[in-house]
Amino acid sequence: MSIxxxxxxxxxxxxxxxxxxxxxxxxxxxxxAILDLVDQMQAVDTSAVEPMANSLDAVQQLRVDQVxxxxxxxxxxxxxxxxLACAPASEDGLFLVPKVIE
Numbered sequence: 001m002s003i004x005x006x007x008x009x010x011x012x013x014x015x016x017x018x019x020x021x022x023x024x025x026x027x028x029x030x031x032x033a034i035l036d037l038v039d040q041m042q043a044v045d046t047s048a049v050e051p052m053a054n055s056l057d058a059v060q061q062l063r064v065d066q067v068x069x070x071x072x073x074x075x076x077x078x079x080x081x082x083x084l085a086c087a088p089a090s091e092d093g094l095f096l097v098p099k100v101i102e
């Protein structure tokens with residue numbers, strides 16, 4: 001499978017990215033190389049290979065849903081308050097972290 005320079009140019013235009021001709025050539029070559037590698041990987045016969053892991057085999061461990069007594073809630077809140085006391089900043093029972101995304 002390969003990709004054409006026209007497809008790269010069209011995609012760049014749709015993404016509102018301005019590309020020079022030499023950039024289109026370089027990107028076309030790189031994407032074609034990636035697609036060739038994918039084709040090679042898909043051509044490999046893996047029918048005799050056992051799967052190494054399957055996410056469907058994972059089982060969620062659920063705790064029993066039970067009513068907590070007031071003294072248990074107080075102990076849990078005390079533990080939370082103890083953990084929040086170690087934080088540089090907290091508010092309303094939550095950790096405050098610096099803003100990283102504008």
